[in-house]
Amino acid sequence: MALAVVAFLTLLSVLPAVAQDAAKEPAYRAFPLIGSRLAVWAVAQLHLNFAAFILGVPIFAVIIEIIGWRTGDARYDWLSHEFVKLTFAAFSTTALLGALLLFLFVGYYPKFWTYMTSIFFPTYWVYALLFFAETFTVYVWYYGWDWLSGPRKGIHVGLGVLSNLFGTAILLVANSWVTFMISPAGIDESGALKGSVWAAINNFTWMPINIHRLIANIVFGGTIAAAYAAFRFLGAKTDEERARYDWMGYIGNFVALSAFIVLPFAGYYLGREIYAFNQTMGITMMGGFMSWLWIIQAILIGVLFMGSNYYLWLGMERIPGSERYRRYVPIMIGILAFGFMVWATPRSMVITLDEARAMGGTHHPVLGFLGVMSAKNTAVNMMILTTFLSFVLYRRANRISTKSWVGAGMIVQWVALGLAAVVVVFYGVYGYFVESMVRIGFSVYQVLAVLGAIGVVMAIDIPMFKGARSTGTIRWGTIAPRSQYVLILLAVTFTWLMGLMGFARSGIRQHWHVYGVMRDSSVDAVTPAIGYAANMITIVTIAFFALVMFIFWLGGLGEKGMAGGSGHHAPAPVFAGGSDADPTPAPSRESTGGRSPQRS
Amino acid sequence: MRVPVAVKVGAFALFVMGTYTYYANSIPQIQSKPPAELSLEGGNVTPAQLVKAGEETFKTKGTCEICHRIGQKGTRAPDLAGIGSRAGKVKAGQSAKAYIIESLLQPGAHLVEGYPNIMPQVDKPPIALNRSEVWALTAFLESLGGTVDVKLDDIPKTVGAGAAGGGATAELKLPGDAKAGEAIFTGKGGCIACHKAGKIGASPVGPDLSQIAKIQTPDYLMRKILDPAGAGTVAGFPKGVMPPMFGQTLTAKDYMDLVAFLMTLK
Known part of the structure; x- marks a missing residue:
């Protein structure tokens, strides 16, 4: 990694010279065989x-470490270390790929890079300094795990928080470049910077993409970590190992699901800002040549919702006392399946003239109504509410509240969920009777209703089940093996979805490097169709997982021959088929004062 | 034989990705191609040809169809059926063509009730129609229920300035020698046999290039010389007349000199 940092800094120092030379060079060069x-x-x-993974995982790793520190539960400290270990192994690869990307831009798109440098050169230095700070902090955080334990644990946690702050700042800087290409700002008609570089950074899509990517990175990190745990679960030799990775997979999925529920809202915000920046771009994205892409996205998000819920339901089977909630599962399947179908229904279809005549137009007389945003917003909000309900039922699966006000609390919770559902459906239907500009605003009310219901339910649920009576301990490691394939399905689907959304983000610029400012006049100016993009996304996703497997395998080599199979860090804590009455990541009470017993 | 976990997981992941890929390849495939530049200046264009070229602009580079329909009320923009006749009655003293041109260049000037002010200026990026294209588009819209009477001179000369997109493109400096390029035009290249360029030449076989640098980019000219058919034919002129062999007969220096000369024709 140090080599990558040195290479990056060296490259950065010569960038102005490279940029000047580029002005004398052709606008494009051709990359051999496959093209630039x-x-x-x-x-x-x-x-x-890779960047999403190494930025997302530390966010929840440090939260888990804090939980372990404050509660004294060694399992969380072990889990946090496991997560950071995965991140650490991928760090160098991320840096090297970043440097390679820079070489490609400088070498094959010199004119474009010259222009970007003319706007953003000051930020390159900020990026480099942040990169150095992030690298240094993560090194100390990872290697200082044992050194900074016990009374110094607070310093260690502080390093984790600091590395996340640096990581997020790196994300913000890099996002300013990519969002400027979508929605340039702070420049005059000739494309030159008018005043401060801040105006170019703070463009229309910068903050929405910052938020969207930050949340998506957490989801992505959670799914990959859960898939890693699933892989280890399936290959486990002992019940103890199986129990440990079952728990790790559950936590990974819990993290992913928690962030995933709010991701569509961040997507709406981004969509609104794209429309606010340029109506033509927004319409091209949703109703133009890219409209079919959203059908694929709907399928993928449907799979993610169904998969996450299915995993929770399978997980309930290892929780004694969960039987009383199984009757809700068919209803939830029904809502999710219907929502999935609505979301995947296209507005119009490419059909022959005869077919159109038979159907009475290009829009189906009934199903056509399900293809518009009113129906889709309603569907996704109902799916989010249902997924949240799944989580709530899972959370209380083996607990019975002992509070005197439990009846009233339950009623308020159901009323909150019911009201949210009514608001979502009402605005979904009402949206058919108003102009599009008014309709867009309705999605905000729907989102607020759902978020409000989630807030109310959790605000009641947490105190209501505090000190609850247990109906039995969770039998970690006894979950059906097919559940682990669900975790792998979620990781593969979300990775593929990231590739698809990357294509959408880049594709909406169409034949512009920088939208409306710098035209793409290369041989590759055509924006390809969805099939071509899908082929490419799949190839790269396969390469990503192959690299991830290789890196994890390399990281695992250090564990070989170590006592307990956990490397330098403390051996994994014992699970013995379940030790916790609480299926959520609430702690047990085996206080160790923030120090793993094996490490003293 | 026991199948290793890695093989099972790998096969499962490939199956999942394969399914998504198959589905993505099964739905309609739509590419977004960069729009071709239309150049009508200097050519003898009949109203019918102009309307046809305008319809093409309406459907492609103009991206008008994203919001507007003809004979159908749009949710984002008004129905354009009959606009050729309606346009002249909106504002007293303003002709149909003046109304249409103003609507294209300053869309906020004539908002139709019930529709938001969302239309972009068509001669500015990202649509960036050039003067010829605005001319043709106006003719097409006039033809929807009205009479086509728009002339090139009705379109302001400033239209399309910087339409290729500013930024780095505007800084382009061609390395060729314009003086030497003029000699190629009249001599080795044989361009003068078909084209007029200011005071040079008079042949009407091909478009008049006297002001070509005003309406075309160097990229287009370079492409047109090397691949005349691929770069498109100016409306009103027969296709396939311009020889395709300049890539072989001209040296690299000749080529750059010729482009440099053409870029002086303003």
Whole structure:
């Protein structure tokens, strides 16, 4: 990694010279065999996958570490270390892919890079300094795990928080470049910077993409970590190992699901800002040549919702006392399946003239109504509410509240969920009777209703089940093996979805490097169709998982021959088929004062 | 034989990705191609040809169809059926063509009740129609229920300035020698046999290039010289007349000199 940092800084120091030379050079060069676009596409997608992973995982790793520190539960400290270990192994690859991407831009798109440098050169230094700070902090955080334990645990946690702050700042800087390409700001008609670089950074889509990516990175990190745990679960030799990775997979999925529930809202915000920046771009994205892409996205998100819920339901089977909630599962399947179908229904279809005549137009007389945003917003909000309900039932699966006000609390919770559902459906139907500009605003009310219901239910649920009576301990490791394939399905689907959304983000610029400012006049100026993009996304996703497997395997080599199979860090804590009455990541009470017993 | 976990997981992941890929390849495939530049200046264009070229612009580079329909009320923009006749009655003293041109260049000037002010200026990026394209598009819209009477001179000369997109493109400096390029035009290249360029030449076989640098980019000219058919034919002129062999007969220096000369024709 140090080599990558040195290479990056060296490259940065010569960038102005490279940029000047580029002005005298051709606008484009051709990458051998596959062409420049595919080369940039592959490396950019791989880089973003790795970057999302190493930025997302530490966010929840440090939260888990804090939980372990404050409660004294060694399991959380072990789990946090496991997560950071995965991140650490991928760090160098991310940096090298980033450097490779930069080489490709400088070498194959020199004119474009010259222009970007003319706007953003000051930020390159900020990026480099942040990168150095992030690297240094993560090194100390990872290698200082044992050194900074016990009374110094607070310092260690502080390093984790600091590394996340640096990581997020890196994300914000890099996002300013990519969002400027979508929605340029702070420049005059000739494309030159008018005043401060801040105006170019703070463009229309910068903050929405910051938020969207930050949340998506957490989801992505959670799914990959859960898939890693699933892989280890399936290959486990002992019940103890199986129990440990069952728990790790559950936590990974819990993290992913928690962030995933709010991701569509961040997506709405981004969509609104794209429309606010340029109506033509927004319409091209949703109703123009890219409209079919959203059908694929609907399928993928449907799979994610169904998969996450299915995993929770399977997980309930290892919780004694959960039987009383199984009757809700068919209803939830029904809502999710119906929502999935609505979301995947296209507005119009490419059909022959005879078919159109038979159908009475290009829009189906009934199903056509399900293809518009009113129906889709309603569907996704109902799916979010249902998924949240799944989580609530899972959470209380083996607990019975002992509070005197439990009846009233339950009623308020159901009323909150019911009211949210009514608001969502009402605005969904009402949206058919108003102009599009008014309709867009309705999605805000729907989102607020859902978020409000989630807030109310959790605000009641947490105190209501505090000190609850247990109906039995969770039998960690006894979950059906097919559940682990669900975790792998979620990781593969979300990675593929990231590739698809990357194509959408880049594709909405169409034949512009920088929208409306710098035209793409290369041989690759055509924006390909969805099938071509899907082929490319799949190839890169396969390469990503192959690299991830290789890196994890390399990281695992250090464990070979170590006592307890956990490397330098403390051996994993014992689970013995379940030790916790609480299926959520609430702690047990085996206080160790923030120090793992094996490490003293 | 026991199948290793890695093989089972790998096969499962490939199956999942394969399913998504198959589905994505099964639905309609739509590419977004960069729009071709239309150049009508200097050519003898009949109203019918102009309307046809305008219809093409309406459907492609203009991206008008994203919001507007003809004979159908749009949710984002008004129905354009009959606009050629309606346009002249909106504002007293304003002709149909003046109304249409103003609507294209300053869309906020004539908002139709019930529709938001969302239309972009068509001669500015990202649509960036050039003067010829605005001319043709106006003719097409006039033809929807009205009479086509728009002339090139009705379109302001400033239209399309910087339409290729500013930024780095505007800084382009061609390395060729314009003086030497003029000699190629009249001599080795043989361009003068078909084209007029200011005071040079008079042949009407191909478009008049006297002001070509005003309406075309160097990229287009370079492409047109090397691949005349691929770069498209100016409306009103027969296709396939311009020879395709300049890539072989001209040296790299000749080529750059010729482009440099053409870019002086303003």
